[in-house]
Amino acid sequence: MGFVNRATKGITLAALAAAMLTACGSNGNGNNEASPSPADSASVSPSASAEATASASASPSEAPSDQPQVTVEFWHAYGEGEEKVLLEQVVPKFEEANPSIKIHATRMPTENLDQQVLTAAAGGTPPDVMRMDNTWVSNMAKQGALQEISGYPDAQDILDNSFKGTVDTNLYQGKYYGVPLDTNTRVAIYNKELLTKAGASEPPKTIDELVALARNLKTQGKYSGITIGGTNVWDFSAWFWTLGGKYTDDAYTKATGYLNGDASVKALDTIYGWYKEGLLAPPILGGQPGTWEGLRGDKGKAASYMMITDGPWFYSLIGDADTKDKMIPALIPAGPDGMSHSVIGGEDLVIFNGAKQPEAAWKFVQFMTSTEIQLLLAKQTGQIPTNKEAAQSPELEDVWYLKSYIDQLENAYARTPSANANKINDAIGTAFESVFRGKAGAKEALDKAAAQVDKLLGE
């Protein structure tokens, strides 16, 4: 008997795995027909407003009876300081302007957030609107979680008013499934003390100057002149691109001939050369201390990294007291062709299939992308506006560190936008890592990755 139990237990593993899947799948069945598109959601509102009029007539308030009180569920993963600005300034402003709409903002954990979103969407309980990492949008659109936005009022205006690089992150099969909310990029951040120690008074302008400084610093002890946070595309791309490397053609259709082109191989070999020479800090392969700890010193240990790359949150999170005149932001040093490239990150606002209040949610989207709010968020949190007008406003000069970021954005690229972005980025990152771990030569690793990426782009 006991052994029969064993055997069944064996199969339950498969069942367990399947249970996770079906828990999502079966609930999704009934849901998708019910999801209101912007067009047919009008049919929902009469009944909702009828209900509201009934309650309004009972209450003595002067609220106009044709304006039902609705609650919009908004998910985001803002940091603590950013959430404070959202809750204390942005949301009250919106509710003041739109008294009939309440925003219920939920701060989500960043870990495994995509799984939570997918589960919620499959289970029929997605939020109305979400601030979502822009690399997810096309995949979420492919999964059928998001609404196409062209039917909403002024959608095209919002897209036209935003930077093209950020708009493109919302594309899936030629249609837009969100609007850009904020953007960021990464610049080089120098520890002034170590920069001086290396023999420079200001950040290097070219890669050659940077390498020379790194060599100087190395002779003076256990210091690292160049820090690349890892071999993944988010950390590695800026350097790979600046040195002439490419992932795909400009239309993102083909990697062979680009990712494994001569320029790409040379770029990767150059960086690997730095690694072998001992110029790169340990984080390239996940070593300690981490980038921020190495740059600033940590727990009584002195700083040992002269330079890291990171986004504007480095400054907004640490605060002026510990960064101003100590941690200097500068463009990534220019490569052989005199250009400096970095990677675009950022977030988009998307509306879900199955949103209960899509129209009120869209009002919130319009509000969040307005020049006024984009400026407010930029000044209070250091998030770079995607709204062109806001980004060019002289008011932004109040934020001392933002200039380098906005300058860097001019030559920053998006990571390959694709419904398979996850897999593509993994394939490229693994190719880089295999070179640094001595498992493959640059050409060999990139050939293999290019073939994989070609296939993923074709799917």
Added chain:
Amino acid sequence: MRRALNQYAQVSPYLAVGFALTIAFVLYPMVKGMYISFFHYNVIKPDTSEAAGFGNFGRVFGDPMIGTALRNSILLALVTVPGQWIVGVMLALLIQVKTVRLKVVWRLVYYIPVISSWIVVSYLFRFLFADGHEGFINYLLVDMLHLIGEPIGWLQNTWSANLVIWLVSIWKGVGWVMVLYLAALQSIPQSLYEAAEIDGAKPATTFLQITLPLVRPLTAYVLINLINGAIQAFIQVYAITQGGPMDTTQLLNTYLYKQAFQYFDFGYASAISVCLGVFIFALTYTQQRSIGRDRIEY
């Protein structure tokens, strides 16, 4: 006959509950999982899923990562099953020794890992074996004992990372083996040992010739459970290495999880899980046939 039927009628509501639960949480998901494995499955809009035929299964056999994951799963079993068993039996024997005091305390100490949460234990090991001077093990080896010059990047190399995973798996399981053997050892009649002593048997001979043969049914039970546990392992890798570096510490379970919940490739993930289910079934079925027969009478 009538009484039997009556009895059935009385217990049928209780049977029905168990039956319904089994259908809802075991059979249905199992069948559905198999069904999904034949599609490029879309979880949000299942009706738009494209049929894949045996395509997903073809991928399972063509994917080099499956080889790596299978290797790791099998190695985990090969290392941690004997590891847990040997250490567990040794602990049981040690605690059993007459001169050992505070038996309850020792039992408790070694059993604590068993009742601790996997996720907590995994994070504990992740911090113990952290890279650089921050990790406690590195601190111990480099700064305290001066055994090695440079801290080891434990989780940055395939085999040292696997070693950490094996260690946590063994450490967490020995208590369970120990407790079972403690109970079994107590059920062996003392007279047998006395007879052996009179015959002049040494402790090692006593253990091999008397103790082990007498606890054979338990050994079979323990080994099957340990093998099952090893092949179903998931959390230690998920929490400690996330499969890194370069996916070289992925297990079959963590790899199929990645396919499902990071790449949203549910069809492929289900195909892997179906293959894994068949593999485990084959393994346990043969085990059951080969060592499940004997009964021991004292």
